[in-house]
Amino acid sequence: xxxxxxxxxxxxxxxxxxxxxxxxxxxxxxxxxxxxxxxxxxxxxxxxxxxxxxxxxxxxxxxxxxxxxxxxxxxxxxxxxxxxxxxxxxxxxxxxxxxxxxxxxxxxxxxxxxxxxxxxxxxxxxxxxxxxxxxxxxxxxxxxxxxxxxxxxxxxxxxxxxxxxxxxxxxxxxxxxxxxxxxxxxxxxxxxxxxxxxxxxxxxxxxxxxxxxxxxxxxxxxxxxxxxxxxxxxxxxxxxxxxxxxxxxxxxxxxxxxxxxxxxxxxxxxxxxxxxxxxxxxxxxxxxxxxxxxxxxxxxxxxxxxxxx
Numbered sequence: 583x584x585x586x587x588x589x590x591x592x593x594x595x596x597x598x599x600x601x602x603x604x605x606x607x608x609x610x611x612x613x614x615x616x617x618x619x620x621x622x623x624x625x626x627x628x629x630x631x632x633x634x635x636x637x638x639x640x641x642x643x644x645x646x647x648x649x650x651x652x653x654x655x656x657x658x659x660x661x662x663x664x665x666x667x668x669x670x671x672x673x674x675x676x677x678x679x680x681x682x683x684x685x686x687x688x689x690x691x692x693x694x695x696x697x698x699x700x701x702x703x704x705x706x707x708x709x710x711x712x713x714x715x716x717x718x719x720x721x722x723x724x725x726x727x728x729x730x731x732x733x734x735x736x737x738x739x740x741x742x743x744x745x746x747x748x749x750x751x752x753x754x755x756x757x758x759x760x761x762x763x764x765x766x767x768x769x770x771x772x773x774x775x776x777x778x779x780x781x782x783x784x785x786x787x788x789x790x791x792x793x794x795x796x797x798x799x800x801x802x803x804x805x806x807x808x809x810x811x812x813x814x815x816x817x818x819x820x821x822x823x824x825x826x827x828x829x830x831x832x833x834x835x836x837x838x839x840x841x842x843x844x845x846x847x848x849x850x851x852x853x854x855x856x857x858x859x860x861x862x863x864x865x866x867x868x869x870x871x872x873x874x875x876x877x878x879x880x881x882x883x884x885x886x887x888x889x890x891x
Contacts, residue, residue: 690730690780691770694839697741697782698722699767701789701880704760712754715766719750722768722782730776742781744771753784763789765833765880769840785840792831793877799824799885801870806863813857817869817887821846824871824885832881845882849874856887863891 691697700718702711723740733740743749757764767785774780793799800823804816825843832844860867868890877883 688730688776689773690726690776690778691774692839693770693772694841695770696834696837696840697768697770697780698725699765699833699836699880702757702764702766704757704762704764708754708758711758712751715750715754715757718766718768726780731774731780732777734779737779740779741768742779744781744783748784753786756784756786760786760788765789767833767840787833787879789879791876791878793828793873793883795873795875797873797877799827799871799873799883801868803866804860804869804889805866806860807865810857810861813860814853817853817857820869820871820887821848821885828877828883832877832879832883835881847882847884848886853887856889859891860889863889867891 698718698721700714700721702714702718704711706714719741726740731740734742743753753766757766765785765787767787768782769785771781771783800820802816802820802823804813804820806813808816825846828844828846834840834842835845856869860869870888870890871885872888874884874886
């Protein structure tokens with residue numbers, strides 16, 4: 583229930599009570615012909631009536647301010663509230679204009695889309711690390727320009743680092759703090775149209791061995807009594823389970839959004855041979871999805887299907 587539903591009737595009731603008391607006092611003074619400050623009784627009664635009205639206003643305002651925080655803000659912080667409302671209105675208008683632009687224009691980069699990645703050996707001297715960081719930056723600039731990104735008219739740069747205080751020299755210093763190979767990942771911060779500069783953030787991720795060759799990522803039974811299409815579908819289900827296991831350890835594919843699943847690659851001809859062998863077995867076959875070679879954080883993961891025939 584809204585607070586005003588209770589407050590308004592209460593104020594009306596209190597105001598009526600005060601007016602009634604004031605009327606009684608005024609009548610009593612009029613009958614007794616009392617005076618204030620040497621005034622005539624009639625004027626004294628008028629003063630009492632006026633004072634009663636003033637008391638009603640004071641008590642009403644005091645009651646509202648006492649019980650309502652919103653009323654206190656509206657009365658004493660009205661200008662601040664107006665400025666905040668105007669600021670919010672401007673933000674909404676800008677957001678709506680931006681949304682119209684995104685609907686009508688060609689998007690060069692999506693939010694959280696990778697612009698470029700590279701592996702840097704953090705054990706190298708800082709000068710060499712900085713040189714490799716700068717090389718990645720220049721490659722990212724070339725890719726961004728090729729995708730329609732333009733130069734920022736204010737800063738003269740194509741890639742605007744976020745947070746704004748961050749510099750590429752500081753990025754190199756942060757890379758140097760990592761123990762060994764480090765993945766430097768440049769990621770778009772927001773949906774960006776062609777013809778606009780690109781705001782990016784930097785991710786630094788240790789590149790280490792996550793799945794040695796022969797690691798089982800998923801396993802399950804595949805029914806060799808089914809059609810080959812169904813056998814292939816069951817193998818794909820196993821591949822999806824393996825992808826879910828790898829998602830926690832391996833990056834998404836290059837240039838994709840960073841929230842996407844990692845890429846697991848399999849030899850198509852080898853997979854077809856597995857389907858053929860399972861089909862010939864004419865029985866449920868235990869199949870493991872295993873890594874065909876060492877897999878690192880940067881990916882991809884090369885897998886093979888290993889049937890237990």
